[in-house]
Amino acid sequence: MKNILLLTALMVTAVHGEPASAALYVGGVSNPQAGGDGLMVTGGNWLTAGATLDWEVDDLGGGLWHYKYTFNTNSSPETSHFILELSLGVTERDILNLDVTDQFGDVEVSFFDPGPGNPGLLGQIFGIKIDETVGNPLIIEFDIRRAPVWGDFYAKGGSTSFAYNAGFLAADPANPPANGSLLDHILRPDTTNGIVPEASSIAAWSICAAFGALVAYRRRRS
Secondary structure, three states: OHHHHHHHHHHHHHHHOOOOOOOEEEEEEEOOOOOOOEEEEEEHHHOOOOOEEEEEEEEEEOOEEEEEEEEEOOOOOOOOEEEEEOOOOOOHHHOEEEEEEEEOOOEEEEEEOOEOOEOOOOOOEEEEEEEOOEEEEEEEEEEEOOOEEEEOEEEEEOOOEEEEEOOOOOOOOOOOOOOOOEOOEEEEEOOOOOOOOOHHHHHHHHHHHHHHHHHHHHHHHO
16 A cells, blocks of 8 residues: 555656756856856956856745856955845845855945945945955855846945946846846845735735626626
C-alpha cells in the first residue's frame, strides 16, 4: 500500500513539475575603461579608474525581491554617498534588511538635486540615499516588495569624484526586466510587487463575477 501511495505521489510530481525557480537578473554598467553591459559616466579621480556597478535582483516569492549592488571605483576616494532611484511612493519603511559594507551613516528617501553636495549630477533624482559609506567595493543589499524596473543611480566620492549611468537623462525604458543593461540603465525597485494572479484564480473570479451579474439581472427583472 505504501509503495502504491509513493508511486502515486511521484506521478503527481511528474505531471505538475517542480515549482519554478526564482527569477534572477544580473547586469552591470561601467566607464569605457572597464567594459561591461552598459556605460557609466565618471568624473574626478574616478574618470579613468575603471569604475563598475554590478547588480543582482532575485525574486524571493510572495512579492518580495532581493536587490544587491556592488559599486567598485578601483581607485580613491571611496564612495561617500550612493543614491539609487526609486519609484514615487516608496518609503524608508519599505526597505527591509538593509546591509551595507563596511559601514554607513544616514539613510534617506527623498528628492536629491544637483549642487555642490552632488557634483556632476545632471538632474533631480528621487531615491534612497545611503550616506557616509565606507569600503571599496561598496556593497548594498536589501529586500523590498517592489519588482524591478529600469532606472538610474548616482554616486559621489570626496568633493569632486562622481559616477552615474550614461542613460541618466533619458527616459527610463518601459521594457520588462532582463539580464544586462538596457540603454545604459540599471534595474531598481518599482512601486508594485509584480505579482500576477494565477490563471485559475482569474478564472474563478470571472465565474463569480458572471454569476453575481446574473443574479443582479434576475432581481431587476423580477
